[in-house]
Amino acid sequence: MPAQQQSDPFEDRVVAELRDAGGQFDADAYALTTAGLARGRRLRLRRRAAVVGGAASLALVGVGGALLLPGGGSDPDPSSVASKPSATATVPPVSGQELISTLKEQLGYGKFSQETGRGTEDAPYAWLVWDDGDGGSVVSVSMDRVEPGTEQTRQWTECPDKTFTPYDSCRTSRLDNGSVLRIFQGYEYPDKREPTKHWTADLITPKGQHVAVYEWNAEAEKGSPVTRENPPLDAAELKKLVTAPAWLTAVDAIPKEDKSSLASPEETAAPTSDIRKTLVDLLPDGLTPVSRGGDESGWGYVVVDDGKGKSLVEINVQPNMGDLLGESIFQGAEEVGDGTMLVTREDAGDKDVSGTVRWTVDTVRINGLRVVISALNAGGPHDAPSRDKPALTMEQLKKIALSSKWGPSREESQTGQKNSDQG
Incomplete structure (x- = not known):
């Protein structure tokens, strides 16, 4: 980041994540189809979005799957991203300048520049460029309060799926005081189109105190030449920095939130294990699964190999999507069987790799159940093609998408309702 700009890295990071994760937001068929698949990966996007400061999260919502910030709108205003406090904290607030001073004290030496921070009254963080003598690097610390044991908390303490997030190292450990620590050493761009490395440390205590340290081997998170081979802090030094007691004191100064105001209804989706198992069961003969995964949103994947190269197959099963039938994505759709609408797409994938x-x-059934399935001629979205065509034909994909194993047909739904009424 040029020194004269001095923009808020929190805002910059949100904008960058929106641009990187969404690619383009034109309401065309390509973007909408991609959004249908990416919607199932929203937990992975939220994990990346946590980099901006812990309190921000991205969600793929709406018909078009557009990325929206909590609170509505697309303007990355930190005041709209951060959750608003509803009660006064019992610990005195800590200012942004105090957090910057603490970060500098913890680093201990070298030259500091481009310092910025925000206090505990609103999504606290400290951000600066640190030159330890071997090249300037961005180092930042963010703090927030989380609910232990939730899915969101697990996202910060588990290692990501390497099929979608390549990295060099990731380790999770439990400390003597019960806290969980994750050290992640990866890249700013999963496809490694730039050599910028992104290393993180996330600490979550049994009380729900969340401290996150982020560092890069460049003087900006994106679009800046690397200054060194690796970020300045190794795994042991990241652990020492993220576990500094001063950060936990700052978390305690964050005003407590009204949990009832943060509650949001969860979508109903098939269990992850069922998604994966069903997809594997429906694969044509001759395809050997080499890896598989998914999340609780109704999204799953399997990488298959028929001896001619790896092929990524993704599926997303989404209830209550009947409104899509009135949108452009299903214009010209084919009606199959019991009123299910079906469209096909051919494109170069999310990352447009050569x-x-x-x-x-892409299908939507009469009861609103949407089943989207895709096959790629590569083992992952960031991988180079391993074969000329995907391992499954379009007809085989149609057969899987239309299978009754994803949910009841209209006749089955009506029969079930009738039996329930009679009972």
């Missing part, structure tokens, strides 16, 4: 081919079948 030579990549993706085939997609």
